Amino acid sequence: MLSNACKYAIRSILYLAINSSEDNKIGVKIIAEELETPQPFLAKLLQQLTRDKLVSSTKGPNGGFYLDSKNRKNAIWDVIISIDGTSKFDNCFLGLAKCDDRNPCPVHFIVSPFKDKILSSFRDKTIDEYVVEIKNTNRVISLKDLDLFENEDS
């Protein structure tokens, strides 16, 4: 569904939303380590996101990437548009050129509600709101967060 590039980008945005601020910019190196992604490749993606005003950056010592308050009003959906485009979401699961409620492919009515849910998760919430939800429901976005079954009795 999503390319690796887009997955990296989404995780970066969420990582920056949670961990960065105007006073705490984060370099590619750190981000790539935290998310366990190839560093130079991630750099390219962050450049792309910066061009599209989805993340902010400054060069030089103490520079790095961060999200300002304007960036935080965007949605994950904007990241997907920037990196992958939306075609993968529009296309039929079995590749039929014309597949809709009236002429459904064999899995259309399984795929369609799923797409709606994913779409509203990505499109109808700002990054800010998304992060609140992530925190409230204790979601994971990098591997370092894993509790590794430490609290077995919770």
Place this chain on the structure above:
Amino acid sequence: MLSNACKYAIRSILYLAINSSEDNKIGVKIIAEELETPQPFLAKLLQQLTRDKLVSSTKGPNGGFYLDSKNRKNAIWDVIISIDGTSKFDNCFLGLAKCDDRNPCPVHFIVSPFKDKILSSFRDKTIDEYVVEIKNTNRVISLKDLDLFENEDS
């Protein structure tokens, strides 16, 4: 989610299940035209499926591809295994190496039920049963089937 190759393969299998028999073998050329797929590429895929005993074939005049009764006892899932492998179904939607019910990514609980449904649609039915369902519920597998809104008042 699925590669083009796999989509073509699934649609071919369903096409053969509906239209072919031991007495009515169908050549690559026809199948490729019906499904609107690149012909030599589809030939490769059908060879692969034949090697894996998911479709049957005979060479020479009046030869072609078809499903015998044994082929019809397989599942779509076997086609996916043959062409794509199952990794795309196992992997996290956001690419996290470790994402499960206990350490869920932000969309885990949206994706997970969808995967279960798609999986049971593909894995828990034989091709034969699948085709019955397709026919009963009037599903589309090639472009030629489209009713193009002729029966607006139904």
Place this chain on the structure above:
DNA sequence: ATAAAAAAAGAGATTCTTGTCTTAAACTCG
């Protein structure tokens, strides 16, 4: 000013997917 740090940019390399082309093998029918 100068040096160091960091992103920006662009070229290039690798791998995977997709697709094509050619030749061989097998089968059928006259």
Place this chain on the structure above:
DNA sequence: CGAGTTTAAGACAAGAATCTCTTTTTTTAT
């Protein structure tokens, strides 16, 4: 048997996705 038809197989080609490397530009701190 022999010609034609069709799959089988393998090499090859084009494109996209992924990933790397090098150079440039900007900024900060000394």
